[in-house]
Amino acid sequence: MDAATLFSSDYATARQRFREAALSLNCELESHSIDQRGPGGEDLAIDVAIAPGARPGRVLVISSGIHGVEGFLGSAVQLGMLREWAGRTPSLPSVRCVLLHALNPFGFAWRRRFNEANVDLNRNLLLEGESFSGSPRLYRALDGLLNPKRVPSRWEPLTLKFLLAIARYGMPALKESVAAGQYDYPCGLFYGGDRPSRTSEILSRHFERWLADSRQVMHLDFHTGLGARANCKLLIDYPLDDAQRERLGLWFGPDSFECVGSHEVGYPVRGSFGRWCTVRNRGRDYLYAAAEFGTYRPTQVLAGLRAENQAQHWGQPEDRLTECAKQRLVELFCPQSAIWRTKVLEHGVQLVHQAIDGLAGEASHQS
Numbered sequence: 001m002d003a004a005t006l007f008s009s010d011y012a013t014a015r016q017r018f019r020e021a022a023l024s025l026n027c028e029l030e031s032h033s034i035d036q037r038g039p040g041g042e043d044l045a046i047d048v049a050i051a052p053g054a055r056p057g058r059v060l061v062i063s064s065g066i067h068g069v070e071g072f073l074g075s076a077v078q079l080g081m082l083r084e085w086a087g088r089t090p091s092l093p094s095v096r097c098v099l100l101h102a103l104n105p106f107g108f109a110w111r112r113r114f115n116e117a118n119v120d121l122n123r124n125l126l127l128e129g130e131s132f133s134g135s136p137r138l139y140r141a142l143d144g145l146l147n148p149k150r151v152p153s154r155w156e157p158l159t160l161k162f163l164l165a166i167a168r169y170g171m172p173a174l175k176e177s178v179a180a181g182q183y184d185y186p187c188g189l190f191y192g193g194d195r196p197s198r199t200s201e202i203l204s205r206h207f208e209r210w211l212a213d214s215r216q217v218m219h220l221d222f223h224t225g226l227g228a229r230a231n232c233k234l235l236i237d238y239p240l241d242d243a244q245r246e247r248l249g250l251w252f253g254p255d256s257f258e259c260v261g262s263h264e265v266g267y268p269v270r271g272s273f274g275r276w277c278t279v280r281n282r283g284r285d286y287l288y289a290a291a292e293f294g295t296y297r298p299t300q301v302l303a304g305l306r307a308e309n310q311a312q313h314w315g316q317p318e319d320r321l322t323e324c325a326k327q328r329l330v331e332l333f334c335p336q337s338a339i340w341r342t343k344v345l346e347h348g349v350q351l352v353h354q355a356i357d358g359l360a361g362e363a364s365h366q367s
């Protein structure tokens with residue numbers, strides 16, 4: 001599989017290629033507009049391709065781009081799978097596959113992690129009874145450092161400021177407080193919003209139908225920017241039962257996954273897609289994993305997110321500074337390096353193969 005050809009240069013290209021590949025395979029294809037426009041005036045939408053599968057009781061969900069700019073890798077994996085299926089007979093996999101493309105199309109198109117309302121969609125999917133309010137105590141203390149109300153400056157001694165904050169509060173506490181989500185600073189990083197987003201509404205309305213009458217679901221939700229460079233971890237942020245834990249080890253390898261709470265790579269968050277999926281699907285055996293692929297160091301990623309957010313809120317869209325911040329953000333979440341792209345794409349495709357083999361194998365084992 002040629003990584004170079006599967007990574008798209010922008011959202012519009014990614015979307016067009018995803019749709020063409022799905023249509024050529026005779027997948028069911030849906031499009032859900034979020035009523036926003038991209039940089040070229042194009043409509044922004046979540047596209048859904050479904051390969052029905054001969055064993056509808058088992059479903060693989062492959063989702064990309066809930067964090068906008070992180071969508072380049074997930075979209076490339078989805079395109080790679082569709083093209084792989086097109087090149088063989090029988091073309092479609094035996095289990096039902098639901099491909100959710102660009103869950104945050106605005107962020108993907110405008111090169112942001114956040115959506116049109118500055119919302120981190122992976123903090124917006126609150127459960128019933130949870131309220132869109134509150135922030136970690138430490139976030140309040142760090143608001144001035146994280147979210148300066150001015151355009152980014154190249155001359156700011158940011159690394160030093162980050163190091164001082166790390167020395168003062170410790171890395172684990174910072175990770176948890178900064179990236180775990182906040183609901184009080186609408187222009188700040190990792191803002192969870194004040195209401196369900198358009199994406200949340202679309203998911204709430206259609207998710208059950210996409211899963212059809214499945215009983216067992218494996219969900220791979222593709223992310224980038226966390227962990228060691230080009231390495232992958234499947235991050236789980238909800239309680240697993242023993243059978244699920246065993247299944248993850250069997251399908252993907254014993255060291256492939258990490259339960260958040262052990263704090264090696266991930267951190268607990270509110271409003272996450274994983275918890276939302278598993279709580280809503282209590283009647284199913286639903287196994288969700290955020291497939292995280294590392295790119296750059298956490299401080300570099302945070303600095304890039306901060307600069308882009310400053311440019312978005314306080315800069316002008318046509319400014320060179322804004323463009324620089326956007327380009328830097330894309331590099332931080334989808335490095336140009338051919339070695340990185342080849343490695344993560346191969347690993348991403350392998351995860352999909354392992355999931356399909358696992359689902360299909362269990363199906364035949366139990367029937």
Ligand SMILES: [Zn+2]
Pocket residue numbers: 067070223224
């Ligand atoms: Zn992410």
